[in-house]
């Protein structure tokens with residue numbers, strides 16, 4: 001059974017593996033170079049068990065299946081009531097409800113924080129991510145055209161917005 005809980009530092013190798021798969025294989029992330037676990041510690045350290053910036057993992061036993069984050073949207077203080085969310089599942093378990101379980105838990109937890117908006121950017125095409133965001137109450141608010149270049153071509157990003165709580 002999949003359980004969603006806050007990430008702990010011993011999850012970091014598995015989280016790095018999940019992310020590096022998407023760094024290598026597609027436009028889901030605009031990172032272009034894989035991370036070592038050590039390099040990924042800075043990313044990990046921005047999250048906490050309480051507060052607006054969280055990192056949740058989905059696990060089945062010891063097996064890490066995916067993770068979701070709520071991160072700083074932009075750093076200037078008036079943006080503090082907004083977060084950017086993201087979610088990555090291990091490639092072999094996509095389409096089995098793990099992304100939904102992660103977002104369900106993340107938005108339940110964020111409901112008690114002093115937050116007003118969540119944003120997510122989805123590089124197109126990504127039918128699963130578009131469906132997930134729409135399922136969780138995000139609406140598309142616009143597309144930045146050819147905003148990123150990866151694998152020698154440009155990619156559009158559709159931006160989604162969701163009220164919080």
Ligand SMILES: CC(C)(COP(=O)(O)OP(=O)(O)OC[C@H]1O[C@@H](n2cnc3c(N)ncnc32)[C@H](O)[C@@H]1OP(=O)(O)O)[C@@H](O)C(=O)NCCC(=O)NCCS
Pocket residue numbers: 022028029086087088089090093094095096097098099100101121122123126127128129131132135
């Ligand atoms: C996007 C992602 C997190 C979704 O999580 P998931 O566990 O695969 O999705 P779920 O099984 O919870 O399904 C969520 C919704 O997406 C739909 N969906 C899932 N896979 C789909 C696909 N390949 N095409 C179309 N819709 C799909 C489901 O039907 C469901 O919609 P519904 O509730 O309206 O029926 C996951 O596919 C993933 O990690 N993809 C690769 C990384 C990525 O793209 N991350 C997002 C970056 S913006």
